[in-house]
Amino acid sequence: MNTFKITNELSRRQWMAVAAGGLAAGLVPLTGRADGDRAPSRRPNTPTAPLATTAISGKKVVVVGGGMAGMTAAKYLRLWGGKGLEVTLVEPEALYTSSIMSNLVLNGSRTIAGLQYSRETLARRYGVVARTGRLTAINRAARSLTLSDGSSLGYDRLVLAPGISFDDAYGLTTADYDARTPHAWRGGAQTTLLRQQITAMQDRDIFVMTIPKAPYRCPPGPYERACVVADHLKSSGRAGCQVVVLDENPVIQAERHTFETAFAGLHAGVIRYIPNVTGIQIDPASKVVTYVDGVGGTQVINARVVNPIVPHRAAGSEAGGWLAQAGLNNSADGRWAMVNVLSYESTLVGAEGIHVIGDASSCGMPKAGHVANQEAKICADAIIRLLSGAQPDPQPVANSACYSPITASSASWLTAVYQYDPIDRRMKIASNGGQTLVNGVAATATEAASVSQENFKDMGTWFNTLMKDTLA
Ligand SMILES: Cc1cc2nc3c(=O)[nH]c(=O)nc-3n(C[C@H](O)[C@H](O)[C@H](O)COP(=O)(O)OP(=O)(O)OC[C@H]3O[C@@H](n4cnc5c(N)ncnc54)[C@H](O)[C@@H]3O)c2cc1C
Structure with a gap:
């Protein structure tokens, strides 16, 4: 249970909602308003959290991106770094919309409004300085940033947590994603549009989803979505509908046992899973989908709803983007930021002091959101050590838990413990609870033996706990 005080800012009812993890918009008053990029920095009042006492003094960390990774980093930098560490969080959106749980918007059991969170507690409780705006350029030599209102911000350390951006792919553009063929791979208006399109489906209509080559955001998420949509079409009485999953990967990428069982059992006859797909082309007007199957045959589907989860990349890594201009998208394919996973500092020579966490990095x-939260804590701890003249923890350990709804009332789960592998200098799955890796060979994640209603209940507890740890 969260222990922070009830203040004049929160009524008892609001406090109860916060304590229960119900931080939806409207329940918590905002100091952050959607008042455009020119909004001034909001200087926090005296923070109410018990910040650590450290020797750090007069240091500035700027965190860019107030999502799962950035919010966690900002909170823990202040909590563990103390008052001598000024932390500024740069974010354009007034509210955070969770992508986690957003598949349940598609069957009507949640709403996007119910997945929106205020970042107000980060300022009030921890003294994080909120800055409304978008990063547009990094001057590595001067250790400063340019924001969308033209202003600059200096830093001693910079933490980038911008999430992902989406490619124009399969003959589609951003305008198509927003209006006709939503990817809905970031919770928000596209999720609501996809819900409306599913609601309008008739008997025997076809829903087509595509899955890009790994790595992509939330490995089990697409398969989970296929299950939720199939379950919803059946339970809402639509006869003969199909959910066709066109996967560019050779096999299911996470919770393989769970999803193979669900596709062949619970959702048999509705979900059609097709791996090794290439050459996808989508006509956004007619919703005709063309692809090449695993044996080289060209196939055509006349869909009613098309949900292309298109290839994505670190936000800003597109040609001419701010991350690319700073050279920080230094993975072989130019899509992700390579980092030293002891500190999440960029491996780019000349980028000392710049850390990249969350979906934008490769580690x-x-x-995943749970993993983004863990990376943020490892990064915050490393920055505090570095600013104190020490070295990062040489053996970081992280955990990940993920729940996947399979129907409107049942779910599975996947969990893993990761630890630093000094041979490959990457985080790898340890077999159980931090057991040492053997010759750098990673074990596999553990998935639920079966799908159950109890797992579905636990999923809500896990989600509320994660969000509370991230921003409350
Ligand atoms: C359908 C779905 C289901 C999912 N389910 C799960 C799940 O069950 N469990 C799980 O762990 N994960 C899940 N995920 C994945 C999870 O949502 C992401 O991995 C997580 O949000 C990544 O966190 P992030 O901070 O890197 O990015 P985000 O949470 O996307 O945050 C990025 C932030 O950066 C901001 N930003 C972008 N560019 C700039 C800029 N130039 N300047 C300033 N700010 C900027 C954005 O506005 C945004 O607020 C799911 C995802 C989807 C799509």
Whole structure:
């Protein structure tokens, strides 16, 4: 249970909602408003959290991106770094919309409004300085940033947590994703549009989803979505509908046992899973989908709803983007930021003091919200050690848990413990609870033996706990 005080800012009812993890918009008053990029920095009042006492003094860390990774980093930098560490969080959106749980918007059991969170507690409780705006350029030599209002911000250490951006792919553009063929791979208006399109489906209509080559955000997420949509179409009485999953990967990428069982059992006859797909082309007007199957045959589907989870990359890594201009998208394919996973500092020579966390980085762990939270804590701890003249923890350990709804009332789970592998210098799965890796060979994650209603209940507890740890 969260222990922070009830203040004049929170009524008892609001406090109860916060304590229960119900931090939805409207329940917590905002100091952050959607008032455009020119909004001034909001200087926090005296923070109410018990910040650590450290020797750090007069240091500035700027965190860019107030999502799962950035919010956690900002909170723990202040909590563990103390008052001598000024932390500024740069974020354009007034509210955070969770992608986690957003598949349940598609069957009507949650709403996007119910997945929106205020970042107000980060300022009030921890003294994080909120800055409304978007990063547009990094001057590595001067250790400063340019924001979308033209202003600059200096830093001693910079933490980048911008999440992902989406490629124009399969003949589609951003305008198509927003209006006709939503990817809905970031919780928000596209999720609501996809819900509306599913609601309008008739008997025997076809829903087509595509899955890009790994690595992509939330490995089990697409398969989970296929299950939720199939379950919803059946339970809402639509006869003969199909959910066709076109996977560019050779096999299911996470919770393989769970999803193979669900596709062949619970959702048999509705979900059609097709791996090793190439050459996808989508007509956004007619919703005709063309692809090449695993044996080289060209196939055509007349879909009613098309949900292309298109290839994505670190936000800003597209040609001309701010991350690319700073050279920080230094993975072989130019899509992700390579980092030293002891500190999440960029491996780019000349980028000392710049850390990249969350989905934008490449570290050996999956691109997931729970993992983003863990990376943020390892990074915050390392920055505090470095600013104190010490070295980062040489043996970081992280855990990940993920729940996947399989129907409107049942779920499975996947969990893993990761630890630093000094041979490959990546995070790898340790077999159980931090057991040492053998010759750098990683074990596999553990998945639920079966799908159950109890797992579905636990999923809500896990989600509320994660969000509370991230921003409350
Ligand atoms: C359908 C779905 C289901 C999922 N389910 C799960 C799950 O069950 N469990 C799990 O662990 N994960 C899940 N995920 C994955 C999870 O949502 C992401 O991995 C997580 O949000 C990544 O966190 P992040 O901080 O890197 O990015 P985000 O949370 O996307 O945050 C990025 C932030 O950066 C901001 N930003 C972007 N560019 C700039 C800029 N130039 N300047 C300033 N700010 C900027 C954005 O506005 C945003 O607030 C799911 C994802 C989806 C799509």
